[in-house]
């Protein structure tokens with residue numbers, strides 16, 4: 362018997378009993394339904410939206426019953442309510458009320474509902490303005506509930522999950538079941554159990570059908586194995602918004618130490634593209650306009666937030682890209698000559714650290730604020746190879762031997778040909794490769810490594826600035842990511858904020874540099890500040906000391922000292938601190954310094 366025949370028989374039976382059944386014709390469905398069923402379904406389907414009204418009804422009924430049976434219970438109700446509201450406010454996070462506002466709201470609702478119930482129990486539901494209070498209170502407290510974004514998202518997901526059996530049936534995955542679903546910023550994810558004999562590969566093949574059934578945009582659905590790697594489970598990731606559709610503003614630094622992986626931006630499935638730079642060299646490549654400099658800004662925003670990293674930079678395009686970060690850089694070289702000195706000093710640091718570790722019987726340099734890592738960022742590496750080819754030996758040394766002593770190279774270039782990368786082994790030593798869009802297919806292998814194009818790393822197809830592929834020991838499959846974007850204002854504000862807490866190099870490294878600058882090579886001399894007695898002519902220390910001794914009575918401002926010496930603010934402050942500790946200089950007012958009277962000219 363068909364369902365229609367059943368319905369007609371049911372109607373005949375009701376008429377025999379003198380009842381008139383009400384039938385509603387729903388155009389969306391093949392068969393008519395009873396109105397009562399429809400209403401019941403709607404009440405269930407919209408239970409989340411209707412929850413405040415249901416609560417109101419429950420309170421009214423409970424109040425009536427309690428007043429009739431146990432009117433003297435009201436003090437217990439009030440005490441229980443107060444305790445319950447306090448528990449929600451304090452421990453609500455344990456039951457999923459992750460935000461403070463949510464906990465507060467839950468506590469207010471609990472307190473309001475419980476107090477009303479206590480009063481109604483004592484005095485009767487219809488007493489005085491109690492009905493009106495209940496109605497107004499329910500509507501007022503319902504507003505935050507109705508507008509709450511996470512609740513609305515959750516309801517939408519619940520409804521889609523409730524429809525899953527039908528979807529599964531129509532796409533050929535009948536029998537698969539939803540186990541759990543959670544909502545997050547970009548969309549939602551759910552864990553599913555597969556029916557007997559179904560596999561993850563079957564689900565992957567159905568992704569376009571799932572997208573169509575869920576009504577998402579193309580590319581919104583991803584399918585992954587679950588963490589426990591069970592063959593009859595899978596995780597479905599559904600994006601409500603494409604994370605790569607628009608530029609993604611930088612949310613601020615993701616790290617405070619170089620020992621943590623730095624977050625460069627989200628992958629297409631909205632998970633974070635994080636990569637560790639400690640004891641690793643990095644190569645960033647991509648054509649002009651592909652967002653390389655943007656990527657470097659994300660890196661700089663994070664590195665400058667780390668209290669255990671000293672940053673040196675080489676930017677031979679007159680410091681255009683890295684200049685905005687100057688206040689956070691311990692050194693910035695913008696000419697081939699400065700670059701040469703900087704790299705020579707870096708090798709001196711590397712050797713001194715290696716010797717220090719050997720003397721202490723330690724294998725690796727563990728970065729800490731007083732023993733920071735040294736990261737050397739080189740923008741347009743090809744210019745360095747062209748303008749200062751003799752630097753190749755130093756970059757080579759750093760690339761080969763820098764890891765253990767936490768001296769790291771991060772090089773950016775448009776096309777890292779062997780010529781552009783210098784003659785050395787720098788490119789082969791790069792552990793982290795970030796490829797923004799490249800012009801030609803063969804450039805993929807240049808940036809990411811031999812054979813990567815054939816392995817599916819298609820950096821030539823990246824279709825918007827800031828999109829990149831990331832290859833590193835922990836990232837061995839090609840996944841598109843998009844770098845966060847820092848506006849010029851963000852760069853300026855971040856640099857200003859981070860400049861205050863930049864560390865200076867450790868004594869071992871400082872001494873190595875002073876020796877290298879004094880042309881003493883590796884000869885060991887005590888780590889003393891050479892000022893005021895014997896700095897080499899025109900050494901920055903010398904310039905600084907001259908400025909301080911010749912300062913006017915109200916002192917010389919720090920920016921003048923930075924300009925005159927060509928050194929960074931942290932460097933200046935470190936020297937000022939040393940002089941001040943030795944009683945040679947004094948701070949006159951905030952940011953203005955001069956030599957003390959016995960040293961002043």
Ligand SMILES: Nc1ncnc2c1ncn2[C@@H]1O[C@H](COP(=O)(O)OP(=O)(O)OP(=O)(O)O)[C@@H](O)[C@H]1O
Nearest residue numbers: 608648649650651652653654655826827844845846
């Ligand atoms: N992560 C990003 N998200 C969105 N847009 C970006 C992103 N990065 C860069 N862009 C856009 O692309 C433009 C070019 O970016 P950028 O200057 O970083 O490229 P580049 O590869 O460094 O070029 P060049 O080598 O000439 O410096 C920027 O003006 C910006 O509008």
